[in-house]
Amino acid sequence: MFRFGVWFPLLCILLAGCAGGSRTFGVPPIVKPDPIHRTDPRLIQNPPADILAQFTVDAEGYIVDGPRTHPSEPVDHTLLLTNAVIADSFAKVALGTGEENDSSFTPFGREKRDNPWEGKVSKYDQDIGQQIYYRGGIISGRFYQTLDQSVKGISKNTGIGISFRPENEPDAYFFYFFFEGLDDAREAASHFHVLANESEPGTERHDSMLLVANIFDRIYRRGRESCYAYPTTNGDDSRASTLIVFFLSLPSEILDTCAYEETIQAMGLFSDDNSLFNTKFTDAFKEYLVPTELDWMMLRILYDERIKHGMTLEEVMPIVHQILSETRPHGDP
Numbered sequence: 001m002f003r004f005g006v007w008f009p010l011l012c013i014l015l016a017g018c019a020g021g022s023r024t025f026g027v028p029p030i031v032k033p034d035p036i037h038r039t040d041p042r043l044i045q046n047p048p049a050d051i052l053a054q055f056t057v058d059a060e061g062y063i064v065d066g067p068r069t070h071p072s073e074p075v076d077h078t079l080l081l082t083n084a085v086i087a088d089s090f091a092k093v094a095l096g097t098g099e100e101n102d103s104s105f106t107p108f109g110r111e112k113r114d115n116p117w118e119g120k121v122s123k124y125d126q127d128i129g130q131q132i133y134y135r136g137g138i139i140s141g142r143f144y145q146t147l148d149q150s151v152k153g154i155s156k157n158t159g160i161g162i163s164f165r166p167e168n169e170p171d172a173y174f175f176y177f178f179f180e181g182l183d184d185a186r187e188a189a190s191h192f193h194v195l196a197n198e199s200e201p202g203t204e205r206h207d208s209m210l211l212v213a214n215i216f217d218r219i220y221r222r223g224r225e226s227c228y229a230y231p232t233t234n235g236d237d238s239r240a241s242t243l244i245v246f247f248l249s250l251p252s253e254i255l256d257t258c259a260y261e262e263t264i265q266a267m268g269l270f271s272d273d274n275s276l277f278n279t280k281f282t283d284a285f286k287e288y289l290v291p292t293e294l295d296w297m298m299l300r301i302l303y304d305e306r307i308k309h310g311m312t313l314e315e316v317m318p319i320v321h322q323i324l325s326e327t328r329p330h331g332d333p
Contacts, residue, residue, distance in 0.1 A: 004134055004191060030253075030286045033074050035062035042277055043080045048330050051079050069290050077278045078293040083324040083331035085277070090298045090320055092273040093281050095119055095313050121311040122231075123268040123302055124158075124239040129165030129173045134188055137180030137248040147259040154267055157296050158303040173241045174266065180248050182220055189216035215243065225249050227258035229266050237310035242266035257289040264291060268302050 036043070038061045044051075055066035055075070066075040078086075096119065130151070151162040151174075162174070179185055192213035199206035215230055225247035232240040244262050246255065261280060265271075274284040278294050301307070306319050325332055 003136070003187075030289070033287045035064050036075075036077060037062050042082065042085045043077065044082055044331060047080055051330065054079060067293070069288070069292065073290065074287045076288075076292050076294070078297065081278060081294065081331065082333070083321065083328055084333075086294065086297065086324060086328075086331070087317065087320050089276055089279060089294065090301055091313060091317060092276060093269045093271050093279070093298055094121060094302050095316070096271045119313050120237050121268065121302070121307060121309050121316055122233050122237050122239055122270070123307070123309045124160055124172060125309065126172055127161035127163075130162060130176065131164070131173055132176045132178070134177040134179070134184070136178060136184040136187075139178055139248060140252065142252060143246075143248075143255050143259065146256045147263070150260045150263045153260075153291065153296065154263060154299065157299045158267065160267075160303070172239065174263065175241060175243045177243065177245045178248055179225075179245060182223065182225060185216045185220040185245075189213050189220055192216065212243070219245065227255075227262050229262040231266050231270065239266075239268060239309070253289065257286065260291055264295065264299060267299060269295070269298055 035058075038057060039045070055063050058064050063075060063077070063080075066077070067079060068074060068076050154160065155162050165173075177184075177188065179188075190213075192209050196206055196209035196213055199209055219228060227247065227250070228245040229242055230244075231242040234240050244266065246258055246262075248255070250258065257280065265281070269281065272281050272283045274282050276282045278288075279292055279298075280286065280288040280290070280295060301320055301323055304319070304323055306323070307316055311319075
């Protein structure tokens, strides 16, 4: 059984001195949503005929069918959403302005903040490498394929390359930890505590080892086998690297949606909000197990060259509205 990789010095360098946050994917119930009525204020009330023609509306005015990712998924209403609703969704997901955030992880030696990125854009500005640092248990071919589909979809919608790379090439990484169970999290925590104790206190290596050890300690103490992502940011609010944990004990369907959710959120759409509609970024329930067109749209908006990391809500939202007006003129009132 493969355990720890050989790239830990690189991991330490990239995590040292960065602001970080955690994203957790639980196992919320998967439910079939109720039909949406055409008069719903989130929808365009007079959409172009060619757009409305893609949906089936029953005699009472409820949308009962239409575009979707694949036949077993709920209807994707993105084409009918107003630009205002899309912009509001982007603000909640990319700037953390909603109420359902779980970004309480605090890097070693840093002042605790409830949400390190709230109110600021954080995104990658370079290609990303992938490394497997720990593998416990058996990773199915299905899960590998889903993870590959996720990073390919991210690359397509952002222009950022994501591929398995050797040490030191490039400088930003997705570090994968595949745990079979909580004992693997405990083993990882113990391993990094040993490395921290072997390092001189106060040094970059010591602080980085302790940082990673504390991450896995926290996962083990929570006692919940789930999916976790711990992105880090540089001083200018650009993304550095992300430590991503998958528990292979989860049902394959949940692992598949984890693969999409954690990697997309690592790119900068980091926040879930239970008020969101037509997206997988909600923890109240899972209507969608794979990204909706709205999710990909928000990712494309985030990686528009006009939007820079470090922008505040006041700086970024006029640009978001401009992008939506250019790409979806029918979505404005």
